[in-house]
Amino acid sequence: MIDDKDFSPAFVDRLTAGDRTAYAELVEKTSARIYGLALRMLSNEQDAEDVLQETYLKAYKALPDFEKRSSLTTWLYRIAANEALMVIRKKKPLQQSIELDDDNDEDQAPPEIVDWRFLPEKELASAETRRMLQEAVDHLSPALRIVFLLRDVQGLSVRETADILGVNENVVKTRLVRARLKLRDDLSGYFHERMVSEVHHG
Amino acid sequence: MDEHGHCKDYLKNFCDYIDGELPPELCDQLKAHLAECTNCTIVLETLKSTIDLYQNSAEGERLPEEVHSRLLARLQLDDNGISKGG
Numbered sequence: 001m002i003d004d005k006d007f008s009p010a011f012v013d014r015l016t017a018g019d020r021t022a023y024a025e026l027v028e029k030t031s032a033r034i035y036g037l038a039l040r041m042l043s044n045e046q047d048a049e050d051v052l053q054e055t056y057l058k059a060y061k062a063l064p065d066f067e068k069r070s071s072l073t074t075w076l077y078r079i080a081a082n083e084a085l086m087v088i089r090k091k092k093p094l095q096q097s098i099e100l101d102d103d104n105d106e107d108q109a110p111p112e113i114v115d116w117r118f119l120p121e122k123e124l125a126s127a128e129t130r131r132m133l134q135e136a137v138d139h140l141s142p143a144l145r146i147v148f149l150l151r152d153v154q155g156l157s158v159r160e161t162a163d164i165l166g167v168n169e170n171v172v173k174t175r176l177v178r179a180r181l182k183l184r185d186d187l188s189g190y191f192h193e194r195m196v197s198e199v200h201h202g
Numbered sequence: 203m204d205e206h207g208h209c210k211d212y213l214k215n216f217c218d219y220i221d222g223e224l225p226p227e228l229c230d231q232l233k234a235h236l237a238e239c240t241n242c243t244i245v246l247e248t249l250k251s252t253i254d255l256y257q258n259s260a261e262g263e264r265l266p267e268e269v270h271s272r273l274l275a276r277l278q279l280d281d282n283g284i285s286k287g288g
Contacts, residue, residue, distance in 0.1 A: 024279045031273060032265045049269050053276045060277070111213065115244045117251065124255060133259055152253050153260045177217045184245070184252040 001155040002073045041084040055080040078164045116191035136186035148179035
């Protein structure tokens with residue numbers, strides 16, 4: 001994960017002073033994570049690459065104004081998250097309102113009870129399961145998806161996630177609960193089918 | 203679920219429980235409920251597994267070589283000789 005502990009105050013000073021070597025080091029240390037976030041958010045390699053490049057171009061321009069007391073990690077993720085959300089808005093303009101207004105506390109259906117606790121490791125780690133993991137993420141609304149990806153996949157705290165998205169921690173927690181439960185339900189449906197086909201086909 | 207009545211009330215605490223953020227009193231109540239409710243236990247443990255699967259899927263991820271090269275070119279960083287990685 002990207003961690004502020006990796007960036008010393010001296011390094012941040014060099015960055016904000018426009019030191020190209022420090023900038024290159026920032027890119028090397030963080031670009032895989034930023035690309036991973038964009039790819040899962042957008043499920044499209046070209047879009048993810050565009051977001052990656054735009055993130056660092058914008059970061060470079062904004063670095064002289066970076067507040068040194070704040071977190072470089074959340075600052076960089078904020079640029080990337082905004083870029084990714086902008087791509088979604090451009091592609092689906094009608095989704096803009098949904099994305100910002102996704103905290104309706106509608107009655108959730110009771111969770112699927114499928115016991116896949118004892119599935120073998122090779123089933124859980126298969127290429128097909130990996131594809132399913134991304135499909136399930138694609139089914140989340142952008143507002144839930146970005147919270148889940150920042151908190152659970154990028155490993156950021158609730159506070160950091162809230163800071164990046166400019167919402168309060170309770171909003172992050174509520175969205176996180178909904179995202180996790182929905183993903184678990186989708187995975188349960190998928191593993192149920194796998195278990196049934198295993199029984200029928202041996 | 204719901205064979206023991208209040209499963210839905212417990213469900214909303216599962217995430218805090220997994221994150222170790224559930225207050226002790228609620229934590230004890232949930233543990234007592236889990237001891238007698240197989241369905242909630244399944245949901246809780248598969249919820250934990252779901253999060254683990256996603257976390258594991260991102261570990262050790264690297265930037266594809268060609269994406270890395272195009273990034274450095276776009277940022278005009280491709281001549282400074284800093285080793286690639288991610």
